[in-house]
Amino acid sequence: DIQMTQSPSSLSASVGDRVTITCQASQDISNYLNWYQQKPGKAPKLLIYDASNLETGVPSRFSGSGSGTDFTFTISSLQPEDIATYYCQQYDNLPTFGPGTKVDIK
């Protein structure tokens, strides 16, 4: 199985800050990488697919980059409604998720 790691596991930032989360795959997954947002008590929501493509309707402050084994997810200007846990997920093989990054407002 392909293992996914994320860092940090949690972070606290101020409104308007730039937030960056990294995700690493245990082997080359090309660009078969998605990012999801999960708010408390809600189902996950797809934000970024194929490593860098913004899902329809998702604000442009969210972005993704990377290929191979190393990927980055960025919120360019953190908003209060962005409080959530963010997960990366690979689909090069049977799907696996990273452990998640919990984002809070400072």
Added chain:
Amino acid sequence: EVQLVESGGGLVQPGRSLRLSCAASGFTFDDYAMHWVRQAPGKGLEWVSGISWNSGSIGYADSVKGRFTISRDNAKNSLYLQMNSLRAEDTALYYCAKDKLVGAIGSGSFDYWGQGTLVTVSS
């Protein structure tokens, strides 16, 4: 509007069985692969199983292989998960999720999710 509504969860004793259902609407169900993803209380997400549009391609996580069976009925726009030999570690919220790509055997990207059905395995 795409809707996925899971049902069938509940409290079950270890070793017993349970069958989950997912009723889909708002899209052409038999165009898409479908998946089950679970989340243990306070934990992260775990893909459980996926099935292609025509049931010709099926996959399972190692943690459930041999115990769980995924199936679908395209005439009823429904997805199912038969769970046998349940263990305490199967306790989780089970989500039904739609694959993003049309006509694929399953890209493994999930663009719509239900609200989940809770399965609790305990004596």
